[in-house]
Amino acid sequence: MRIDEDGDGWTDDVNGDGHVDLNDSRFVRDVVRQLGREGKVRVGGVEFMGCATWAVAEMRRFV
Numbered sequence: 001m002r003i004d005e006d007g008d009g010w011t012d013d014v015n016g017d018g019h020v021d022l023n024d025s026r027f028v029r030d031v032v033r034q035l036g037r038e039g040k041v042r043v044g045g046v047e048f049m050g051c052a053t054w055a056v057a058e059m060r061r062f063v
């Protein structure tokens with residue numbers, strides 16, 4: 001999973017600090033984990049890949 005709402009092919013500054021870096025991946029990870037704790041999604045795992053600005057999660061919506 002990568003947040004790229006402006007479609008420029010790069011991860012967005014999701015935490016709004018003006019930089020795209022590992023902290024954005026951490027932010028996404030924390031949001032995904034929180035959604036899992038709240039029972040809104042089922043999280044299979046969250047981890048970072050090569051590029052520090054990528055976060056990967058496996059999520060399945062409850063049906």
Ligand SMILES: [Ca+2]
Pocket residue numbers: 012013014015016017018019020021023024
């Ligand atoms: Ca940021």
